[in-house]
Amino acid sequence: MSNRIITPVAEFEDLLPDDYKDLINNGPFFEKKSIEDLGSFKEIIDDHPHCAGCGVALGIRLVAAALPSPEDTLIVGTPGCSFFGLSQTALNYSTTAFGNQNAVASGLKRMLKIRYPERTKDVVVVVGDGGIADIGLDLTLHSWFRGEKISTIMVDNEVYGNTGGQESGMSRQGKVLNMAPNGKLFPKLPIFDMAKISGCVYAARVTVASPAKVGMTVRKAIFLAREVGPTYVQIYTPCPTNLKFPPNQTLNIAKEAEKDYYSYEELMTPEAKDYLENNLK
Amino acid sequence: MYVKVRVDEKKCVGCKLCIFACPDPNVLTYTENKKVSADENRCKGCGLCVSSCPKGALIIS
Ligand SMILES: Cc1ncc(C[n+]2csc(CCOP(=O)(O)OP(=O)(O)O)c2C)c(N)n1
Ligand code: SF4
Ligand code: SF4
Ligand SMILES: [Mg+2]
Numbered sequence: 001m002s003n004r005i006i007t008p009v010a011e012f013e014d015l016l017p018d019d020y021k022d023l024i025n026n027g028p029f030f031e032k033k034s035i036e037d038l039g040s041f042k043e044i045i046d047d048h049p050h051c052a053g054c055g056v057a058l059g060i061r062l063v064a065a066a067l068p069s070p071e072d073t074l075i076v077g078t079p080g081c082s083f084f085g086l087s088q089t090a091l092n093y094s095t096t097a098f099g100n101q102n103a104v105a106s107g108l109k110r111m112l113k114i115r116y117p118e119r120t121k122d123v124v125v126v127v128g129d130g131g132i133a134d135i136g137l138d139l140t141l142h143s144w145f146r147g148e149k150i151s152t153i154m155v156d157n158e159v160y161g162n163t164g165g166q167e168s169g170m171s172r173q174g175k176v177l178n179m180a181p182n183g184k185l186f187p188k189l190p191i192f193d194m195a196k197i198s199g200c201v202y203a204a205r206v207t208v209a210s211p212a213k214v215g216m217t218v219r220k221a222i223f224l225a226r227e228v229g230p231t232y233v234q235i236y237t238p239c240p241t242n243l244k245f246p247p248n249q250t251l252n253i254a255k256e257a258e259k260d261y262y263s264y265e266e267l268m269t270p271e272a273k274d275y276l277e278n279n280l281k
Numbered sequence: 282m283y284v285k286v287r288v289d290e291k292k293c294v295g296c297k298l299c300i301f302a303c304p305d306p307n308v309l310t311y312t313e314n315k316k317v318s319a320d321e322n323r324c325k326g327c328g329l330c331v332s333s334c335p336k337g338a339l340i341i342s
Contacts, residue, residue, distance in 0.1 A: 038301060040311045050304060051325075061303075062301075240327075248332050251329055252332065
């Protein structure tokens with residue numbers, strides 16, 4: 001996990017695929033990169049099998065570009081569409097049994113602190129709405145209650161995308177899905193509001209239609225998790241395949257949601273605010 | 282049918298909005314002459330870049 005590890009030794013350079021060499025020469029590892037620089041460097045995610053127009057894929061791409069130190073970041077995932085893209089990144093990535101992500105991430109963070117006392121390692125959970133709001137809810141909340149210094153990022157497509165369209169706790173009330181033919185019977189779970197009363201020092205709600213905000217909130221969340229406490233970012237990443245809209249409408253759907261129930265919101269404790277004022281630029 | 286994006290260099294002003302809209306990595310890149318160019322082999326033809334371009338510089342065909 002040091003910069004040296006990803007740099008090929010001269011003897012092996014010829015043998016490595018061009019894609020890999022491209023990543024070393026033009027990747028985000030050695031200079032500070034951000035979402036504004038996208039298009040000017042080789043992204044750590046390479047080809048992935050997400051559907052055309054996938055909001056989750058866009059969300060992952062923006063999160064990956066916003067990481068403050070990708071070479072020292074460990075992404076923890078769980079089953080869901082998000083692991084298509086994430087497992088094809090050049091990031092350190094670990095998957096977990098469905099829903100266990102925050103428990104595994106807590107352990108990894110503690111272990112990395114012991115193993116690398118001199119170096120800051122960011123442990124960032126990136127998983128779907130079903131992974132956090134349903135199966136992983138208890139482990140997520142408990143990691144927040146315990147004050148684990150990890151960031152949790154939800155890529156919320158309001159459905160179980162990966163398994164063909166079951167309702168998730170984050171689906172909207174009344175939403176008809178492939179495997180919820182009568183429409184969902186209860187409202188979207190208030191995970192964002194739960195984050196602030198469960199120990200998160202920072203919580204933000206954004207959509208993929210506002211890439212600069214995604215970048216800013218992800219960076220803040222990762223910085224704060226280094227020193228202050230658990231953080232949470234919830235990103236609306238609409239799924240054209242299961243929410244049944246044309247793939248060129250993903251951003252319009254997200255923009256409409258911003259005007260309605262997915263407005264931008266950012267909450268932090270006074271301690272987190274002080275930390276950001278003193279440490280972020 | 283195979284669809285892919287094309288960039289009309291004359292219309293592109295290099296605002297990069299399409300680069301922030303594409304779900305697929307390393308498809309749209311920002312070139313030295315401050316325009317966007319597309320790797321057609323990687324494009325999935327979703328059209329999100331087209332919907333984000335204020336200048337109508339992108340075409341899916
Ligand atoms: C313990 C367990 N139960 C069920 C599954 C099947 N499964 C895989 S992904 C998934 C749903 C994921 O939904 P979400 O977290 O919203 O991610 P998305 O695919 O929508 O991005 C389910 C139920 C599993 N892999 N493991
Ligand atoms: S099913 Fe939905 S979330 Fe999954 S890859 Fe396709 S568009 Fe993305
Ligand atoms: S059509 Fe979709 S995949 Fe192709 S360049 Fe545009 S946004 Fe990217
Ligand atoms: Mg989902």
